[in-house]
C-alpha cells in the first residue's frame with residue numbers, strides 16, 4: 001500500500017472522536033461518519049452538563065463486563081495520565097471534586113468542542129448526517145479493506161473503528177445500530193441491557209414514599225446471593241428507588257432479572273451503625289430516653305415521617321401504643337427492617353432513561369492491547385459498543401477515551417508488533 005492509511009471511524013461520540021484524533025496524529029487519513037448533524041451530542045448531557053470526564057480513583061472494580069481483565073489491559077495502554085495529558089494538549093485542563101474530574105470550564109460543551117476542533121485541526125473529515133447502514137469487509141485486491149454504505153455514498157477504508165455507542169440514551173444518536181454492524185461481520189453480541197438506571201420495585205408503598213431522599217446502603221441479591229452493594233443518597237420514587245447508589249448497583253439487578261432470577265434489594269437505613277449490637281444498643285438507649293412517646297413520635301428525628309409510617313406499618317406496630325410497650329419480637333421486627341428494608345426489584349429503567357448499557361460486542365473476540373477484532377483484521381472497536389460498562393464517576397468516559405485512543409492509534413497502523421498492518 002502506498003500513501004496514507006485510510007481509517008474509517010463509525011460514530012462521532014467520545015470514543016469515535018478520540019479514535020479519529022489518535023489515528024490522525026499517527027499519520028492516517030481519517031473519515032468519521034456520524035449520523036447526527038453534529039459530533040459529541042452525548043458528551044453535552046454528561047455530568048449534568050458539566051462532564052465528569054474521568055476520576056482520579058482508577059480502581060479496576062469500577063469497570064464491569066464479561067471479561068473483567070479486559071478493561072485493565074486497555075487502560076494499561078492508555079490510562080488516566082495519558083488521557084489528562086492528551087486533553088491538556090487540546091486545551092482542556094481539569095478540576096477535581098473529591099477525585100471526580102471535570103473540565104476547568106465546568107462545561108461539557110467545552111470537551112465536545114475541544115475534541116471537534118482537534119479532530120478538524122488534524123485533518124479528520126467529519127462526514128455528518130451520515131449513518132453507516134452496512135459495513136462490509138472486502139476481499140484482498142479490492143484496493144480497500146472496508147466499505148461503509150450510507151444512504152447516499154459508500155466510504156472506503158484500509159481500517160475501520162466501530163465506535164457507534166450502545167442503545168442507551170438514543171436521543172443523542174446511539175440507537176444500537178453499531179451492534180448490527182459488528183454482528184454482520186461475525187461478532188457475538190452480549191445482550192445489551194440498560195445500566196446506570198433507577199430500579200422499579202413491586203411494593204405499593206412507594207406511592208407514599210415518593211420524593212424522599214435518605215442515606216442508605218443498597219444491597220442487591222439474586223436468588224439470595226449478594227451481587228453488589230453501594231452507599232449514598234437513595235431517592236424514593238413512585239415506582240421504586242433511584243439515586244447514585246442505586247445507579248451503581250443497577251446493572252447487576254437488571255442482568256440478574258434478565259437471567260430469570262428473583263432479585264431483591266435490601267436497604268440499610270442507618271448505615272453508620274454497623275458494629276455488633278450497635279443498632280440494638282442505639283434503640284435501647286433511645287427507648288430509655290423517649291419510650292414514653294407514641295411509635296411515630298419515637299422515630300421522629302431519625303427518619304423522615306413518611307418512612308417512619310412505612311416502617312411501623314411493615315413491622316406491624318400499632319400506632320396507639322407507646323414505644324416502651326413493644327415486646328422483644330416487635331422491636332426485633334422494626335430493627336430487622338431498619339437494617340434490611342427489603343424490596344422486590346422487578347425491573348430497571350428503559351434504554352431511553354439509562355445512562356449506559358451493559359453488554360455489547362464480546363470482548364473475548366477483541367485484542368485488548370490494540371482493540372482490533374480477533375476475527376476481522378483491520379476492524380477495531382471503541383467505547384460503549386464493547387461489552388464494558390463503568391460505574392458512575394467518570395468511568396464510562398474514561399473507557400471511551402482509553403479504548404478510542406488505543407483503537408485509533410493501532411488502526412493507523414504505525415505501531416509495529418501491536419496489530420497494525422501496513
Ligand SMILES: Cc1cc2nc3c(=O)[nH]c(=O)nc-3n(C[C@H](O)[C@H](O)[C@H](O)COP(=O)(O)OP(=O)(O)OC[C@H]3O[C@@H](n4cnc5c(N)ncnc54)[C@H](O)[C@@H]3O)c2cc1C
Pocket residue numbers: 010011012013014015016033034035036039040041042043045046047048051052053054130131132133163164165166168169172173174175176177178354355356382383384385393394395396397398400
Ligand atoms: C445523561 C447521561 C449522563 C452521563 N454522564 C456521564 C459522566 O458524567 N461521566 C461519564 O463517564 N459518563 C457519563 N455518561 C456515559 C457516557 O456519556 C458514555 O458512556 C459515552 O459518551 C459513550 O461514548 P461512545 O463514543 O461509546 O458512544 P456515544 O457517545 O453514544 O457515541 C456514538 C456515536 O455514534 C453515532 N452512531 C451510532 N450509530 C451510527 C451509525 N450506524 N453510523 C454513524 N454514526 C452512528 C451516534 O450518533 C453517536 O454520536 C452519561 C450518559 C448519559 C446518557
